[in-house]
Amino acid sequence: MRLHVPGPRVFSVKVVISNTEGASDPEGDVIYNNLVSKSGFRQVRAIRSGKFLRVEVQARDAESAKSLVTRMCDELRIYNPAAHSISVEV
Amino acid sequence: MVRFPGSNCDLDAVTAVRTLKGMSADLVWHEDAIAGYDAVVVPGGFSFGDYLRAGAIAARSPALERIGRLADRGVPILGICNGFQILIEAGLLPGALLRNASLRFVCKWTAVRVENESTSFTRGMKKGQVLHLPIAHNEGRYYSPDEGLHELKTGGRVVFRYCDDGGNPVASSNPTGTLENIAGICNRAGNVVGLMPHPERATEPILSPSGSSDGALIFSSLLRSD
Numbered sequence: 001m002r003l004h005v006p007g008p009r010v011f012s013v014k015v016v017i018s019n020t021e022g023a024s025d026p027e028g029d030v031i032y033n034n035l036v037s038k039s040g041f042r043q044v045r046a047i048r049s050g051k052f053l054r055v056e057v058q059a060r061d062a063e064s065a066k067s068l069v070t071r072m073c074d075e076l077r078i079y080n081p082a083a084h085s086i087s088v089e090v
Numbered sequence: 091m092v093r094f095p096g097s098n099c100d101l102d103a104v105t106a107v108r109t110l111k112g113m114s115a116d117l118v119w120h121e122d123a124i125a126g127y128d129a130v131v132v133p134g135g136f137s138f139g140d141y142l143r144a145g146a147i148a149a150r151s152p153a154l155e156r157i158g159r160l161a162d163r164g165v166p167i168l169g170i171c172n173g174f175q176i177l178i179e180a181g182l183l184p185g186a187l188l189r190n191a192s193l194r195f196v197c198k199w200t201a202v203r204v205e206n207e208s209t210s211f212t213r214g215m216k217k218g219q220v221l222h223l224p225i226a227h228n229e230g231r232y233y234s235p236d237e238g239l240h241e242l243k244t245g246g247r248v249v250f251r252y253c254d255d256g257g258n259p260v261a262s263s264n265p266t267g268t269l270e271n272i273a274g275i276c277n278r279a280g281n282v283v284g285l286m287p288h289p290e291r292a293t294e295p296i297l298s299p300s301g302s303s304d305g306a307l308i309f310s311s312l313l314r315s316d
Contacts, residue, residue: 019188020235022233022235022236023186023188023233024191026189026190026191026192026193026267027189027193030193051142051143076150077146077149077150077179077181078142078146079143080143080146080178080179080186082184082185082186082233082234082235082238083185083186083188083233084186
């Protein structure tokens with residue numbers, strides 16, 4: 001019997017970098033105050049802007065892809081922890 | 091004077107330093123060795139196109155590893171505008187420089203008050219002295235979490251604050267929404283200084299609407315040993 005061991009695959013990992021609450025987000029505020037809040041979308045309470053990176057990464061599984069990208073963001077200072085937070089999703 | 095792809099104030103800064111008596115300067119490409127210098131200036135511009143975040147890519151260049159080692163040995167390091175952003179992103183100075191609150195590139199003459207007269211680049215100035223220097227940037231809103239700000243303030247590490255002509259750091263003199271009018275800071279030892287205004291654009295009276303040559307004081311303070 002031969003076990004099927006899956007080889008590396010390419011995963012698309014999405015990274016969003018945004019300002020922490022304390023650092024304020026003038027761009028998100030302008031989008032909200034000058035566009036969205038003046039439109040009919042009253043259910044929208046706030047908007048935060050950010051920078052989006054899609055990272056194609058070869059990995060064994062989704063979890064290792066996410067962990068590698070998170071480590072990359074930390075080591076290469078893809079975000080500045082003094083003012084930004086990131087979310088990493090596969 | 092360290093030059094990156096996208097630096098554009100490097101020649102101004104070299105010229106400014108060379109015109110001062112007793113000083114000379116060279117341009118050094120960011121991948122080349124930095125040896126035999128008494129001080130290093132990281133000039134302004136748009137290194138690596140400001141991609142990712144202003145200063146973030148230059149901060150990983152070989153020059154910044156070398157500058158980090160020189161900083162540890164007490165060599166004076168000055169970061170101007172994008173150079174300040176680079177020093178922050180390289181971790182040589184704390185905090186962050188975020189997009190201006192107005193979301194606009196701000197280009198104007200400002201007054202800044204000297205808050206710490208004992209750094210490598212403010213020696214010979216008086217505490218409270220007002221300098222007239224121009225700014226030109228999109229990401230100059232200094233930010234630090236509360237504990238970092240507290241550390242800066244208690245350690246006397248805020249070096250320059252935007253102020254009115256009378257030396258008062260009022261809200262109306264804050265051009266970018268920067269935290270507590272901060273225009274420049276230093277490291278614990280005071281040998282690494284970063285500031286958003288451009289001293290190299292204010293070293294000769296003819297360059298300034300007020301006839302200021304205050305920028306020269308920042309460079310010439312290197313000649314003082316007190």
